[in-house]
Amino acid sequence: MFVVVGATGNVGSTLTSLLAASGAEVTAVSRGRRPASVPHGVRHHRADLERPDSLPLDGAEAVYLIVEGAGAHLDMPAILRAVTAAGVKRVVLQSSQAVGLRASHEPLRAIEDLVRRSGLGWTILRPGGFASNAFAWAESIRAGRAVAAPFGDVGLPVVDPDDIAEVAGVVLRDGSHDGRTYELTGPALSTPRDRAADLAGALGEPVAFVEQTPGEAREQMLRFMPPPVVEGTLAILGTPTEQEQRISPDVAAVLGRSPRPFAAWAERNIDAFR
DSSP states (O other): OEEEETTTSTTHHHHHHHHHHTTOOEEEEEOOSSOOOOOTTOEEEEOOTTSGGGSOOTTOSEEEEEOOTTSTTSOHHHHHHHHHHTTOOEEEEEOOTTTTTOGGGHHHHHHHHHHHTSSSEEEEEEEOSBGGGGGGGHHHHHHHSEEEESSTTOOBOOBOHHHHHHHHHHHHHOGGGTTEEEEEOOSSOBOHHHHHHHHHHHHTSOOEEEEOOHHHHHHHHTTTSOHHHHHHHHHHHHSOOTTTTOOOSHHHHHHSSOOOOHHHHHHHHGGGGO
């Protein structure tokens, strides 16, 4: 049995569906109060990583952990003790490409180190920026066929969350990936201006691009992200390191195919922008 923590998110929902479709027994874990939609045959359980004793771990072979923010609010030793006590053999941690590159993500680096020293089988996934962050533009595109973002001509290899989920599905089921850290990116650099153009192409209508100042973007992001993560994110978006702009081969190495470009994500999700 596999436990997917964060099962209603961009990665977790697809991962849950993929595991269920493979015939695996899956427990989908989320903490929200709203009803959760999960595939037929999947058990849904409400739990919170801030309360490790709430996690449904009995009988689990492997657990997928998605950590919100940088994870500084979590007692990871207690989480790992609960996982170990339940007899779980393998943990797959969704971390971030920013670990080791940005001070704002140092708590997540500490979580990675704890997972590596846990005595469990482990794989760490470090995705870059998500293609699905473009959902933040949905309202403005629906209302006025326009988007606003900072650093309009700075490119990053954004990754499709479904590619992350497919990689996760492979490494959860295959212990040969234990002890590895995979960096997950898209196949090419994509700027905010490029992504607006890809969404316009999928819509079949023009979408105007309005470049925000960093201050405007900061004010907007602080509504839903903690300040250290906002500053780290703005730094990545505006002045990415060479490593943050690197096209990783890891998606192709695990899946045997190239990662999907942003344009493919836009085509698949365009109904949200109509």
